[in-house]
Amino acid sequence: xxxxxxxxxxxxxxxxxxxxxxxxxxxxxxxxxxxxxxxxxxxxxxxxxxxxxxxxxxxxxxxxxxxxxxxxxxxxxxxxxxxxxxxxxxxxxxxxxxxxxxxxxxxxxxxxxxxxxxxxxxxxxxxxxxxxxxxxxxxxxxxxxxxxxxxxxxxxxxxxxxxxxxxxxxxxxxxxxxxxxxxxxxxxxxxxxxxxxxxxxxxxxxxxxxxxxxxxxxxxxxxxxxxxxxxxxxxxxxxxxxxxxxxxxxxxxxxxxxxxxxxxxxxxxxxxxxxxxxxxxxxxxxxxxxxxxxxxxxxxxxxxxxxxxx
Amino acid sequence: xxxxxxxxxxxxxxxxxxxxxxxxxxxxxxxxxxxxxxxxxxxxxxxxxxxxxxxxxxxxxxxxxxxxxxxxxxxxxxxxxxxxxxxxxxxxxxxxxxxxxxxxxxxxxxxxxxxxxxxxxxxxxxxxxxxxxxxxxxxxxxxxxxxxxxxxxxxxxxxxxxxxxxxxxxxxxxxxxxxxxxxxxxxxxxxxxxxxxxxxxxxxxxxxxxxxxxxxxxxxxx
Numbered sequence: 001x002x003x004x005x006x007x008x009x010x011x012x013x014x015x016x017x018x019x020x021x022x023x024x025x026x027x028x029x030x031x032x033x034x035x036x037x038x039x040x041x042x043x044x045x046x047x048x049x050x051x052x053x054x055x056x057x058x059x060x061x062x063x064x065x066x067x068x069x070x071x072x073x074x075x076x077x078x079x080x081x082x083x084x085x086x087x088x089x090x091x092x093x094x095x096x097x098x099x100x101x102x103x104x105x106x107x108x109x110x111x112x113x114x115x116x117x118x119x120x121x122x123x124x125x126x127x128x129x130x131x132x133x134x135x136x137x138x139x140x141x142x143x144x145x146x147x148x149x150x151x152x153x154x155x156x157x158x159x160x161x162x163x164x165x166x167x168x169x170x171x172x173x174x175x176x177x178x179x180x181x182x183x184x185x186x187x188x189x190x191x192x193x194x195x196x197x198x199x200x201x202x203x204x205x206x207x208x209x210x211x212x213x214x215x216x217x218x219x220x221x222x223x224x225x226x227x228x229x230x231x232x233x234x235x236x237x238x239x240x241x242x243x244x245x246x247x248x249x250x251x252x253x254x255x256x257x258x259x260x261x262x263x264x265x266x267x268x269x270x271x272x273x274x275x276x277x278x279x280x281x282x283x284x285x286x287x288x289x290x291x292x293x294x295x296x297x298x299x300x301x302x303x304x305x306x307x308x309x310x
Numbered sequence: 311x312x313x314x315x316x317x318x319x320x321x322x323x324x325x326x327x328x329x330x331x332x333x334x335x336x337x338x339x340x341x342x343x344x345x346x347x348x349x350x351x352x353x354x355x356x357x358x359x360x361x362x363x364x365x366x367x368x369x370x371x372x373x374x375x376x377x378x379x380x381x382x383x384x385x386x387x388x389x390x391x392x393x394x395x396x397x398x399x400x401x402x403x404x405x406x407x408x409x410x411x412x413x414x415x416x417x418x419x420x421x422x423x424x425x426x427x428x429x430x431x432x433x434x435x436x437x438x439x440x441x442x443x444x445x446x447x448x449x450x451x452x453x454x455x456x457x458x459x460x461x462x463x464x465x466x467x468x469x470x471x472x473x474x475x476x477x478x479x480x481x482x483x484x485x486x487x488x489x490x491x492x493x494x495x496x497x498x499x500x501x502x503x504x505x506x507x508x509x510x511x512x513x514x515x516x517x518x519x520x521x522x523x524x525x526x527x528x529x530x531x532x
Contacts, residue, residue: 084464085464089511111464111466111471111472112464113473113480114463114464114473114480114481116463116481117480125464127464127465127466128514129511130464130465130466130467130468130469130509131466131468131471132468132508132509133467133468133509133510133511133512136508136510136511137511148511164472166472169470169471169472169473169474169475170470170474170475170476170477170487170490171470171474171477171490171493173493174470174493174505177502177505177506178470180506181468181505181506181508184506184508185468185508193472240472240473240474240475240480241472241473241474241475241480
């Protein structure tokens, strides 16, 4: 039997001990597939897999699954993001099978931003399962070959299963126990929230490592380059669970406006280089929000290019 | 208890515009305690309606009555002998009382005078907050006595989600993160190890998902 649980390139890269690199693309707010294809092609050769967000910030967009298929057909390996906000267990299991039918090999299980942030603030949310229960569900479908209802699945899905972790959300003391819980549910890789507070992140990694968790899961550090000091302030003050130290804001504010984007890239590269040395780091998840064209530069400057053959 | 709040007066006036003989019917239970539909609120609403119609030179009968409960046959029967004197009833009971009255008096329109909000507690003077969503399968033994179903905006059973900041929920700085409260309480109980027990996929068939719910008790049936 194969040592691999899926046909995922990401799984092979991580299991071979290479630092993995993923990025993300947000599907368009319309039905034109060209936009997501274009974004995918910009980063294709610089990453191992591309996350496709699922109606992020609760704004209605093209479905993550459909966008994943567009990428897959271009030879780009997608990571299907699925939130529990909008679908019950019937729809979630159904979409998992749909993804598997296209041989999509990675999935990231999330609860999703509350719908009050999006364009359907008056809508219902579902939350039949939470993100950990979704991890359990997909592992059950894959490993036991069964639906939650107990029936057998013909050709069970073969998915490499991920979950998110926010090392900075409150309360800090349960951030590592929460990671342990996600691993206990069956998470095989973790992509973290954007990291700006390097010291706090290292502390989280140290505690995770002390508990042996970094031996059990591949932790990919989430990186988002700042485009401007305005973005940094927005992230600090408006985005839930985000920890942006003042020194980042001061550093961006200290350069001319037209050079701030480049400074943001430089900070991101420095952070990746610093974190590469942290024990237990398995790779990087580079979320350049609506700035995909910068991913190749970040990957190259961080010494993560070319991507390994596996 | 059941928490309700008064409907906007304009909405009530619109609903009763067509009727000439109106009974404003209060309830002495939950809606009295949460000051939305008891005797006092019946008096106020009836006065406002009278003044409104008087200002329009319209003659209407607006009577007042408050029952012990509107969710009980026994008390609702008390208006049987007068119900035919009215074209409509504005019930200030919760949605249960409004429906129970409507079911009992099939030919009389029964209109809601309050919005039923939640099952909650009187946290402070003038402040009522949700505590239970009647999911039909209580998890409080596993969550330090704090309910994630009713108090987490995503009813996350293995929380907190990534949006918890300074003990507050991502939807509002005024909303406590239920999982922060759960963790604080588990800590106070010396039971933080329980945090790592995974809550399994929940059976929601006892929740509204399973359709209208009934409780049958053979031992108390007559």
